[in-house]
Amino acid sequence: MTTTPDRAPLIEALEVCDLATILPALAAATGDLSLLDPTLRPSDAMFAETEAGLSLDQAQQVRALAKRGLNQLLDHGPIGDLSREDLATIMCWLLPDRGVVEQYFDLFVHELGLADLRTPTWSVPAVAPGRTLSAIVIGAGMSGIVTAHRLLQAGLTVTVIEKDAEIGGTWFENTYPGCRVDVANHLYSYSFGTRENWTSYHSPQRDLLAYFRRVADECGVVPHVRLATMVTGCTWDEATQQWRVDLEGDRGHEIAVSDVVVSCVGQLNHPKIPDLPGIETFGGPQFHTARWNHEVDLSGARVGIVGTGSSALQVIPELAGTVAHLTVFERSPSWLAPALTYRQPVPEGLRLLFDTIPNAMGWLRLWLVWKNCEGLLALARVDDTFDGGGRSVSLMNEGFREILTAVLEAYLPGRPDLLRAMTPDYPPLARRIVPDDGSIPAALLRDDVDLIHHGVTEVTPSGVVTDDGTHHDLDVIIWATGFHAQDFLLPMPVVGRGGLTLDAAWNGEPAAHLGICVPGFPNLFFTYGPNTNIVINGSIIYFTELEVDWITKALHHLVATNVSSLEARPEALERWVEYVDATNAKMAWGASSVMSWYKSASGRVTQNWGESLLAYYDITKTFDPSDYVVTPRTPA
Ligand code: NAP
Numbered sequence: 001m002t003t004t005p006d007r008a009p010l011i012e013a014l015e016v017c018d019l020a021t022i023l024p025a026l027a028a029a030t031g032d033l034s035l036l037d038p039t040l041r042p043s044d045a046m047f048a049e050t051e052a053g054l055s056l057d058q059a060q061q062v063r064a065l066a067k068r069g070l071n072q073l074l075d076h077g078p079i080g081d082l083s084r085e086d087l088a089t090i091m092c093w094l095l096p097d098r099g100v101v102e103q104y105f106d107l108f109v110h111e112l113g114l115a116d117l118r119t120p121t122w123s124v125p126a127v128a129p130g131r132t133l134s135a136i137v138i139g140a141g142m143s144g145i146v147t148a149h150r151l152l153q154a155g156l157t158v159t160v161i162e163k164d165a166e167i168g169g170t171w172f173e174n175t176y177p178g179c180r181v182d183v184a185n186h187l188y189s190y191s192f193g194t195r196e197n198w199t200s201y202h203s204p205q206r207d208l209l210a211y212f213r214r215v216a217d218e219c220g221v222v223p224h225v226r227l228a229t230m231v232t233g234c235t236w237d238e239a240t241q242q243w244r245v246d247l248e249g250d251r252g253h254e255i256a257v258s259d260v261v262v263s264c265v266g267q268l269n270h271p272k273i274p275d276l277p278g279i280e281t282f283g284g285p286q287f288h289t290a291r292w293n294h295e296v297d298l299s300g301a302r303v304g305i306v307g308t309g310s311s312a313l314q315v316i317p318e319l320a321g322t323v324a325h326l327t328v329f330e331r332s333p334s335w336l337a338p339a340l341t342y343r344q345p346v347p348e349g350l351r352l353l354f355d356t357i358p359n360a361m362g363w364l365r366l367w368l369v370w371k372n373c374e375g376l377l378a379l380a381r382v383d384d385t386f387d388g389g390g391r392s393v394s395l396m397n398e399g400f401r402e403i404l405t406a407v408l409e410a411y412l413p414g415r416p417d418l419l420r421a422m423t424p425d426y427p428p429l430a431r432r433i434v435p436d437d438g439s440i441p442a443a444l445l446r447d448d449v450d451l452i453h454h455g456v457t458e459v460t461p462s463g464v465v466t467d468d469g470t471h472h473d474l475d476v477i478i479w480a481t482g483f484h485a486q487d488f489l490l491p492m493p494v495v496g497r498g499g500l501t502l503d504a505a506w507n508g509e510p511a512a513h514l515g516i517c518v519p520g521f522p523n524l525f526f527t528y529g530p531n532t533n534i535v536i537n538g539s540i541i542y543f544t545e546l547e548v549d550w551i552t553k554a555l556h557h558l559v560a561t562n563v564s565s566l567e568a569r570p571e572a573l574e575r576w577v578e579y580v581d582a583t584n585a586k587m588a589w590g591a592s593s594v595m596s597w598y599k600s601a602s603g604r605v606t607q608n609w610g611e612s613l614l615a616y617y618d619i620t621k622t623f624d625p626s627d628y629v630v631t632p633r634t635p636a
Helices: 007-016 022-030 056-076 084-094 098-112 142-153 205-218 310-319 348-356 360-371 374-380 395-411 416-422 439-445 502-506 540-560 570-585 613-620
Strands: 134-138 157-161 230-237 242-249 252-258 260-263 286-288 302-306 325-329 336-338 434-436 449-452 456-460 463-466 471-473 476-479 524-526 563-568 628-632
Touching (some): 007 348, 022 056, 022 360, 098 613, 157 252, 242 260, 302 310, 302 463, 310 325, 310 439, 336 395, 395 416, 439 449, 540 563
Parallel strands (some): 134 157, 302 325, 325 449, 336 434
Antiparallel strands (some): 230 242, 242 252, 456 463
């Protein structure tokens, strides 16, 4: 316990406890499994959030039992480690059935934070005394921090190269008004390190930045980061079996050499502004959401925002009413999903309980892994026998469409025009769904906000022209037009074995074995690489942690078998591509013909993972040497 328990405020705090996870948390902390009344199990149904799908009477019963458990905890203190059987019993109460618990047990133990199963159990000096292994990690954002942390734990010499002036990656670069994480924060955080007792359910950018910096600091990553330095190219040197990495920074041009390179630049790193005629002629300020120009005073300005993806829809409610006039240019709408806690602070009482009950946040995280991740995947899965006419991909998906449409209807009474414009004609989950607490429709209903249901085709000195030929006068243009997602590592040339460039190897269709390794590019690893983005089920942090875990296993193989490099076999990648293509084809984002940043120009899904979290966990659990070509080390 981190606070001196003062009983009265804690008992009072039970009024705002998390009804789904308070009893499992207390059962685990006290060992009193009789707290787990089988009639009070929470519902994992969609949107059964605040009251966990319980009746008012049941909610009161949960609180009464929780009071008993809390008093036990305060009287006797926590019991320490639980047996595997007791732990499984608690999980079985929370989750749908024993089968799920058996299948997911190790994953759940890790997510609960009971053990950091991904700490490397080896280190370079221990496995190969006298050998050193160096790694350059490109990017000091969420992925770069965990990569550097694990590689340092494995005894590598690590240098993180960060182009920005500060650590934080996407949470440093995206400072637009309204920027916050659209995944529940108790899930969107590392599984290791001191848990953050978040003040918001979906933290704003500044809190996330502070969190990632804290972890980088606590894990000892900060001294290994070189800021304000750009990697401008990477070339594999066959003779030395090392990467030559070109750097541009305050020391001018340098070449660094490294045994291993790990790309941690992510998929959404390079802002995309459409190359429209006349764009350079615009007379006022214009900028991308990921490069927000805080010098521009928007009050009193006629502002145009182009795009209605996740970024635009976070900005719009913030700008509405603060500028003279806001015009939103929507080429195609995004589905909105109700998220009532989206802008809510976590109640102080709940934070107090989190501080007091050991690992209560771990139990909430476990619940979110199930309910908001694996549990939602079925909504996106295609039923081949169902004909949704391109609007939905299964009965469940159609039901989801109906719920989302009904919510939108309720927000837009008497505005069939807006309802029409804001209702997508593609299935829910074919693109990223945007959480909303009603603020987006409220903003668009304002008299000083217009939604133009047309794409922008031209820019003039005084505004933009839309595809119906209308000119719109503007003082400022904000491009919320997304990122060059397919161009991993843009703009740096990456030259692998035999002079093969990554651009040529991919030819517009990025693919990597396990999302991590590309044939012809030895000892180059990706985190958040091709086909590792998730649409509905979970947090990218989960994937990155698994990728890094797998990379450390691959490096262990490299060191333990005395080889200098390893690279994926082309046939392993072919099998992988077949697998990811087949799984994505069975999901709304693959089956629907709607275009999105998930797809290459040919329409192939290059960005997304089409299976469960567990599937990726199982796949990355082990390193299979038969899928890799190795180059033995030549004696020095
Ligand atoms: P995006 O989803 O790629 O959206 C780009 C938008 O620009 C689309 O609405 C697109 O229309 C529109 N557009 C492009 N050219 C246009 C034109 N000429 N005229 C009118 N509209 C045009 O980009 P994003 O919103 O930055 O989001 C990208 C991803 O980042 C999200 O899917 C999400 O994964 C992530 N993200 C996360 C958060 C968070 O967690 N807080 C916040 C923001 C973003 P079309 O749809 O018709 O192409």
